[in-house]
Amino acid sequence: MQITDKLTKQIDEMRYITAENAWRYRTILRFFYLQYEKMKYWMYKEELFQELKTHDEFKDYTMETCRQDLDVLISWKNFVAVQDTAKVATVEEFKNKQFRYELSEYSVEIERLTIKLENLFVESASLESSLLERIKEQIEKLTEMVSKSEKEVGVWWGSLNNDFKRLNQNYQDYIRPKCH
Known part of the structure; x- marks a missing residue:
């Protein structure tokens, strides 16, 4: 066996699975993954928030918490965020940065693996x-x-x-x- 930097480095993209708020992060990643399977690759935080609020577990969830969760998942490289300037009409709107979010390649594969693991005993x-x-x-x-x-x-x-x-x-x- 050869021990390389690749082997010994922490996989940041997997932090969401065991983090303190894993139940929220895993739900967010699963929603994005299900949308990804439908070939909807980019989404806004408002779309995520609207979906989460339809579930009792997220009845007290706020848009601010949603933004914070997305920021954490970006810092762990689960998402790629791109500023959407298509609808910007004023300088103030430009400063208020609206982002579109996409799952990273690692996150797609991690979600595939977690789904497989969830069904491992079934199969x-x-x-x-x-x-x-x-x-x-x-x-x-x-x-x-x-x-x-x-x-x-x-x-x-x-x-x-x-x-x-x-x-x-x-x-x-x-x-x-x-x-x-």
Whole structure:
């Protein structure tokens, strides 16, 4: 084994997973990742804030806290922020810097890994409750789907179908006779 600088340096982009406010940071990164999967790469803090406020866990969340969370995630290299000057009409608006945020490449891969880890037990021929919980959550979104675009409904439906297929495979693998 060769010990290099790359091996021994801290991976800043993973700090959000274990930080004090990990529950908020992980939610933020997951929302951006889900948008990334829909090929929506850039977002404003207002879009994030609007989404978070729809969840009970974020009922006391403020725009200032949202901005601070994004600043922390930028400092850990989870996001790339670019000042949006397209809508600027005055010097004051320019000074008030509006940013668009994009997930860094590392963050995309970290989110892929965390999703895989969240489902690891599900895919290992066991009847893990996390898959059933995810199916339940997807079914509870059924009424929301009425107001969504065809693309969003398609993504939701595909995910729900994949989970049912995986559940079917898992129960078959689980009850399959074991060779001794």
